[in-house]
Amino acid sequence: MSPKTQEPVITKISDLPLDEAKWITLKRIDYVDQVGKPRTWEVATRKTRAEKAGVDAVAMGNILLHPSRAPATLIxxxxxxxxxxYTVEWPAGLIDADETAEEAAVREFKEETGYxxxxxSVSPPQAxxxxxxxxxxxxxxxEVQLKEEDAEDMEGPEQRLEDGEHIQRVIVPLSEFYDRLIEYSKQDRMIVAAKLFHFAAGMHFAKTQTYGPL
Amino acid sequence: MSPKTQEPVITKISDLPLDEAKWITLKRIDYVDQVGKPRTWEVATRKTRAEKAGVDAVAMGNILLHPSRAPATLIxxxxxxxxxxYTVEWPAGLIDADETAEEAAVREFKEETGYxxxxxSVSPPQAxxxxxxxxxxxxxxxEVQLKEEDAEDMEGPEQRLEDGEHIQRVIVPLSEFYDRLIEYSKQDRMIVAAKLFHFAAGMHFAKTQTYGPL
Known part of the structure; x- marks a missing residue:
């Protein structure tokens, strides 16, 4: 039996005073700029940065390899x-206090995808x-090596709502990656995360550009 | 005469109460999730979203074409x-209240680069x-069409500090794009913006992957 499901609905948006915020906060930065002028900047910051890694989060750019299907990625x-x-993203998560980025990636990927x-490779920290x-x-x-019997398609309109963690997993052939993100962007109440979109746009650019060998 | 310049230095970081914040604020979202359970989420939000575009900002992925040099991009x-x-980014900026994304892109690109x-193309909104x-x-x-006499290299260690808006412009051949971002990431007090890195990583992946035609 699956739980009764519904579209999520926001019931209230209210100001969040700093002393009630658990996960994020606001800071004022006073600094002196390149020409010696005092300035201020407003910044939103997480209260949870992992001490060991010194980095908040990892995202897992993933390639699914299957014995008889085209290379794909799981979003x-x-x-x-x-x-x-609803956002379209690569699997991602916050790095725990005692983890490296690589450890967090393997753990989070298993948690979110089952694989x-x-x-x-591990990129440098990015802002x-x-x-x-x-x-x-x-x-x-x-990279994930799938077996012949692994399912081709985790997609299905009902899966988004029935998943226990409310995460729908979709396998997209890499050759359709960019076009599928464009299609998702046209759907009601859906938005693609900028990092994912930029990676796919970079692949698309490399494939379709006519400036000559890059 | 150029103004005296120095490395920027932070003099103070303090809590920023909501009623003193001009640009950003914190909100508490109360919502009911997919299985009917009431939940809350903490969010940092800009106070400046452009009404016409409904989108905060644009970034300009740019190709510089020159009669006798390889295609390049300006960061x-x-x-x-x-x-x-110091962050490494594509030129970007907030969309003004009465602008479209396309208008903001042309205006901001001219302001930041002179070109x-x-x-x-204009992408869908991304989160x-x-x-x-x-x-x-x-x-x-x-795309920018340069003239034969346009400078090949805007780079120079002193330019970062002398620029009136404190923005250093660097022209990078597209063929060196990803490797240069990796190099920047290794430098002290420098970090590449995630969107730029992901686009370059997508290009690099498309060029170097060995999974077959995508």
């Missing part, structure tokens, strides 16, 4: 209250949205 | 107080950091 779709929309993965926050992340490229 | 390096570091550009904020942006791909 996750979940309701995100900040946007009141064991092999780490191919998530540098004008507004100090949030940072690392892109961990991983 | 900007600037001190970002939230990270107390007129031709818009090639900047969907777990933490509702900030969104559109990637506008633009």
């Amino acid at each position: 996750v779709i979940q309701y995100r209250p900040p946007l009141d929309a 064991e993965c092999k780490v191919l 998530a949205d540098p004008g507004m926050t100090n949030a940072n992340m690392q892109l961990v490229m991983v | 900007v390096i600037q001190y970002r107080p939230p990270l107390d570091a 007129e550009c031709k818009v090639l 900047a950091d969907p777990g933490m904020t509702n900030a969104n942006m559109q990637l506008v791909m633009v």
